[in-house]
Amino acid sequence: MGRPLSFDRECALEKAMLTFWRHGYETTSINDLTKAMGVTAPSIYAAFGDKKQLFLEAVQRYAGTDEQREQSISNATTAFAAARDLLETSASLFTGDSTPPGCLLASATATGSQTAADVLAAVAEIRTSGRLALRHRIQEDVQRGVLPISTDAEGLSDLVFAAIQGMSTLARDGASRAQLNAVARHVLAAWPMVRATRTD
DSSP, rough: OOOSSSSSSHHHHHHHHHHHHHHHHTTTTTTHHHHHHHOOOHHHHHHOSSHHHHHHHHHHHHHHHHHHHHHHHHHHHHHHHHHHHHHHHHHHHHHHHSSSOHHHHHHHHSSSOOGHHHHHHHHHHHHHHHHHHHHHHHHHHHHHHHHHHTOOHHHHHHEEEEEEEEHHHHTTTOOOOOHHHHHHHHHHHSSOOOSSSSOO
């Protein structure tokens, strides 16, 4: 049996997530993390592995697992409702009172040198999985007759996630939650007409 942890792992992970979110993956050093988390470097290595593994665990804390994200989209009453939830949640998350502005996934990997290529790939996979899940949900609504047969599922899902990325940039530039919600409304206004209501 190994020695038990002498600190609250979840609390330390939360602090690491905020540090990466605020300063970025590459520019955050182990020394920065020890100060923010209130633990020693050996404790970080023992509990989380290296900086990359700590970052990836922090990202999972932020974004959830693939299964959780896909389930959230799948459980929505319609693809429109799923898109609305994604956009409105992003507007709130990117303008939180106790978190840095913008999206952790975009902010923490903004530099993107080759030394972090595997980290960039992992973050890109998270975005891709969400986009594919929304695309499949749109395709289901087309098959059910909720959306027109002419609906471009790929283009529509790409539009939502492109808007989310843009909202992150706006938030980092100082945009308010109201401004981001206005962007979300304009994106949703472009949604294809459905047979019943788009707000079910």
